[in-house]
Amino acid sequence: MDVTLADISRPGRVDTGEGISGEELALAARNHGIPLEALRYDVTPLGLHYLLIHYDIPLVDPAEWRLAVSGLVAGPLTLGLAELKELPRRTVRVTMECAGNGRARLEPRPVSQPWLVEAVGTAEWTGVSLRDVLAAAGADHDAAEVLFTGADHGVERGVEQDYQRSLPFSEALREEVLLAYEMNGQPLAPQHGFPLRLVVPGWYGMAHVKWLREIEVVAEPFTGFQQGAYRLRQEVGEAGEAVTRISPRALVVPPGFPDFMSRTRVVRPGTVTLEGRAWSGRGPVERVDVSVDGGQTWSAAVLAESAGHPWAWRRFTFEWHAAPGRHVLSARATTADGDSQPETQAWNRGGFANNAVQEVPVVVVDGP
Ligand SMILES: Nc1nc2c(c(=O)[nH]1)N[C@H]1C(S)=C(S)[C@@H](COP(=O)(O)O)O[C@H]1N2
Ligand SMILES: [Mo]
16 A cells, blocks of 8 residues: 555644643653753753754764855855864854743643753863855855755655755854764764754754755755745744744743652752743843742843843842742843833734743741
8 A cells, every 4th residue: 555754744733632642741751841950050061952853863974074155155165074164163152942942831731852941051162163164165144155065864844854954044153053963072972963064143942953965055045955944933824933042031941859840949948049031032131030939020120131141041040038838939131222022921822932921939937
């Protein structure tokens, strides 16, 4: 009997009450989030950064691997890792977040990788500026976009593909956009894109193409699968708006210690210094407010300097006088432009960019 790729792929859909499926559990077990206690580090230690891989991690032999630079260029290039490393080296600290972060908190819940709030991490990425490589190839400045192709291959919604995403040419020329070969001073790990990945500070994760094998300068906007998938839509078939830069978000490090199953926090009565991290890809976070009563009242937190890292999260602290009883903690980031986090969801079919405020249930009880 004939079988087609459509037979093994699922249409996009929302949960109709059946809950997280086995298929979503398999995705969630492969693609882990940051343990929220790791928000205490300025730079997320290797292995604690979140992970999102659509298909399989490709096995790449660094001796055989080459990056092709093609399309609207004066001279196409084929670069090995050693040649790339001869170009000027740059390190940028970047907070990266999956566009699907917050998806599992939407109602109805779009069926896909079921992130709550943990699809984020901050790393020191080292590599070369993409614009240096584009200049070396003599890229045509009238080009519309730059298209990036990964070495991974799969099927999505019945469409067989290499993972591909494009960037507008103007974004590709920002000097902090990197072709990175190191993460936190180590060669990229296989799961983070070895040997080379794109890093686009300020943009949601899907733009940061891993396992790069080709860069093509193109005359027309790319309309491939991953470009069409990441759009804010209410209905199937709607054009929708492209998902690009990271919406503001603040997360509190859950205080005290957890209950194993519910992960409800247990805190002793008294003064507790709450801490957390806040970030945005749409202009720097200028203010963080904290609520200890489930969002009824808000007070300003103390925000640390960004200390020369404009693309990384900022730490905040808040003194909480914890009285016995049940409490719900939340934090809310606001940028200089007044861009902030909603207390209720802004629903879309893909479950993208849901930056509704976090809720951390806490019980304050005396010790044994
Ligand atoms: N080639 C390739 N690049 C990719 C992906 C992928 O599946 N294949 N996933 C993207 C998505 S959706 C995210 S959120 C980030 C995750 O990067 P990380 O796993 O290093 O945190 O990689 C992006 N780059
Ligand atoms: Mo993602």
